[in-house]
Amino acid sequence: MEIYHKLAELLGPKAVLQDEPLYQHTTYKIGGIADYFVMPRDIQALRMTISLCKEYGLPYYIIGNGSNLLFGDRGFRGVIIQIFHNISEVKLEGNCIFVEAGALLSKVANVALHHHLKNLEFASGIPGTFGGAVMMNAGAYGGEMKDVIESVRVIDRQGEIKTLELEELEFGYRRSILMEKPYVVIDGILRLEKGNYQEIFDLMEEYKGRRTSKQPLELPSAGSTFKRPEGYFAGKLVADAGLAGFQIGGARVSEKHCGFVVNVGDATAADVVALMEQVSQRVEEKYGVKLEPEVKLVGDF
Secondary structure: OOHHHHHHHOOOHHHHHEEHHHHOOOOOOOOEEEEEEEEEOOOHHHHHHHHHHOOOOOOOEOOOOOOOOOEEEOEEEEEEEEOOOOOEEEHHHHHHEEEEEEEEEEHHHHHHHHHHEEEEHHHHHHEOOOOOOOOOOOOEEOEEEOOOOOEEEEEOOOOOOEEEEEHOOOOEEEEEEHOOOOOOEEEEEEOOEEOHHHHHHHHHHHHHHHHHHOOOOOOOOOOOOOOOOOOHHHHHHHHOOOOOEEEOOOEOOOOOOOOOOOOOOOOOHHHHHHHHHHHHHHHHHOOOOOOOEEEEEOOOO
């Protein structure tokens, strides 16, 4: 109980939950129990929480709104740190937007629209937060975070805050240097361009229509399950392999978009992992293409 009291003293008892069901905090609606689930109120509290976890040798994992990840059925032995809601400030600075890591991309895109700033339309329907989007260089409809990022601030291994400029982030397809370094994104600057409000709005609406018509938004998922293999589309490979509707337990390959593995109501993490493995194996056997997961697997499976 010592660590609980330390966390509660630091963050306040209402911001520290014990034995918290993780399925309540992910878009997949799947996941076991976390020993501790905490919600720091600001960046300084976040730094101190990470320092405390290190002092006690406790594993920790930082989440936004729980998209693009799958927690194991046996949960997480350690501390889940949620930055969504609290660390989510968004403010205009000329043609730039300052964004804290827990802000939803959809919120940031709407701020850009309100101020007639273009080039962030692609992000308006991405369900993740800024921190996760930067880390994995999230993108859609031909746009990526690398196209709009100017700089990012992170907490480094020593607990110090440092700034990384665009070239230091080493962006690639669904990757950045942040996936390889023990850094925690806390905020960043987006550099945009002045545009026409109606044109920006219309493009966002067009993307919204595409998502609604082509993606299984009515069912819980973590978004695209597999990365796009070079020269191919993951969803088409899965469909061509005859796997539309293929199901293990409560996990199913969406018939609407075969790049999504959805939770049809009672899926376990084990169901999703088994389905992903089967799909990957069959696609590789048929086409010689290895599908790599885009979904992050976290915790004990």
